[in-house]
């Protein structure tokens with residue numbers, strides 16, 4: 001008898017289809033889901049609400065350690081609550097994403113959120129979506145997937161996604177912001193956005209979500225034969 005709880009780590013930049021794939025996998029497998037980007041976004045939102053500067057590592061780490069967060073994935077639309085308040089839409093804005101990327105570069109913040117993220121690993125299994133799931137947070141993950149895609153295609157996908165959510169966004173501005181965030185996330189000294197050595201890298205530029213689902217499902221069948 002083993003108490004090993006399996007993890008599928010899915011990392012990569014935004015616009016690669018990561019979120020959709022992770023939600024699909026968690027629903028299909030009936031496993032838990034960790035949207036780690038939402039944690040960084042929630043911290044950015046809480047910092048804004050409480051007047052904490054985005055470079056004040058100590059205050060941010062303190063805030064991170066005391067975040068009161070809950071996720072509700074039961075309906076058609078995912079709900080994220082901060083101190084009991086539904087902030088699902090607020091955390092999806094580009095300004096929140098940019099603030100999240102800035103504070104995510106601070107080692108103190110990452111350390112403060114580490115055990116919080118690891119506590120999502122609960123039976124029967126976890127699908128973890130992020131930038132450092134396979135490298136730092138769950139280095140012993142059973143399956144590590146790293147999704148990439150051409151930057152212009154990712155910007156187009158994000159643009160479509162944000163428009164569908166009712167946000168007024170401009171594709172050119174979005175491309176610049178995404179490029180800046182990618183550079184910051186990839187070049188930071190701690191937990192940079194890089195594939196784990198043992199990650200399976202999938203370029204989704206010319207693939208539909210269905211194609212990616214099929215590829216990933218094949219990897220899961222190989223890793224977890226029934």
Ligand code: DC
Nearest residue numbers: 014036037040100101104130131132
């Ligand atoms: O996945 P996302 O777009 O919601 O993430 C927002 C920002 O949070 C991203 O630009 C970098 C940061 N982040 C991170 O540093 N590590 C993670 N595991 C997830 C997100």
